[in-house]
Amino acid sequence: MDWHAGRTALAGAGRGRYPRRGTIVSETGLTGCGVLITRPEHQSQELAAGVKAAGGTVFHFPAFDIIGRDMDEIRRKLTALPEPDIVVFVSRNAVAHGLAAVKEFNAKIAAVGPATRHAIESDGETVDIFPESGFDSEHLLTHAALQDVDGRNVMIVRGQSGRELLAETLRERGANVDYVCVYERTPYEPTPAELEHLESALGEGRIRFVTVMSVETLECLVQIMPSQALSLLRQSTLVAPGTRVLQTASELIPGIATVLAPGPQAPTMINTLIRLWQTG
Template sequence: MILNGVHVLVTRPEHQAENLSCLIKQRGGIAVRFPTLEIVPLDDVEPIKTTLENLDSVHWVIFISANAVNFALKANGGKIRFMESVRFAAVGQSTALAMKIAGLPVDLVPEAGYNSEALLAMPQLQQVEGQNFLIVRGEGGREQLATTLRSRGATVNYLEVYKRIIPRIDNSPVVELLEQHRLDVITVTSAEALQNLHFMLGERNNELLSLIPLVVVSDRIRRIAADIGFNRITVTDKPIDTAILETVITCVTGE
């Protein structure tokens, strides 16, 4: 029981929080679920269907996340028709797994790393002049992948298949833990989730929040957290639940 009853805030979307929460419980901690993002489908799915049924001129389809895979499938009746001329890429291993479960080929996934930079470093994406890319993602998001591919001579279009909203949930259990100094570690897996956390708990609680050890999954989120005012920030080795758990344990035990 390494975590010995410490309270760990889990900010993952509700449908993605179960595994990390169970891992925390198995190691003796108390997972405090407080989703700061909700992932929902777009109101109009017809453009998604039209795009996915007409991939003839596309050379590469890149899925940004497992959510991108799953919401694309939902919008298109549970399947994506593909031809041998289309290659499919995943930003990371979780995305690749979602693609395999969906019956899609995974032609390219970074050997190391779980972000756009790692994918862009792959040899297959160095010489892409004249090729057409379709990036499947949620509304908004980072532009680096498209910007870099365009700088290499590719044509890039987006297919947005979901949107992120701020959940409407009661914040009083978390505020109470904050005020009682019983919230021990915070876990955050995206910059937007971190920013929403600040908003959802209210300005008067932000100072207390900033004193709690924060576990994040990338150096980019670490920099944003530091700008917001967090003082004790640790970055995981990988953006996966087991790595998040091990980092939480390190924060709590110092080992």
């Protein structure tokens, strides 16, 4: 199969061939393969460790930094809002920087995806609303608890920007929706040495795949990469767990091959990389 012929979707195709989530299909399946990881290092440790354990080489180039907002500022914001019936966390960053401030509310907690749910539960809280499948706003909005929300107060905990679909749909269903922004995402500022290392690795063909977990990550990556490095990036294959990322990649990096992974969990991403690498 020619992975460079354009976008290839692995999600949903041949489901029976995939091992259960959490299982890596091969401990040597990435031998000789270089993978560029674009999330901040503290958020990509499991993915990086899995790539290395499978024999691959990790090139870490974070596209952005996460800066949490002052907790006192967040709490002042909360006092000006009506007490929520439902609090929605849209990411692990939202949990890390906002969960402590909203624990006092007697509200149902919703999580957009499994990683966000895990972060909440790891802090001792119960997640009441989460998608049975999928890991985005569209899937969360299908949950029964979010259908009849007329007159209910919904608080969405997120960064300084993001998709509006969740809030817009809940408002259409009659909910009163407020945002609480608990962190900012700022483009990473690479050093000249980091840029030189990246361009060298790309130019020498040592980076076979680049993993991008969100549209915001991709936008920051394109913003901070020099034009020469961005041009060289087209020689790699971009692997992402969301169709919106692939669509954005085709717009921002025309010509780059893209592959849709079945999910954002580290084992799932690693298994996708292994299958691509072994298929050639």
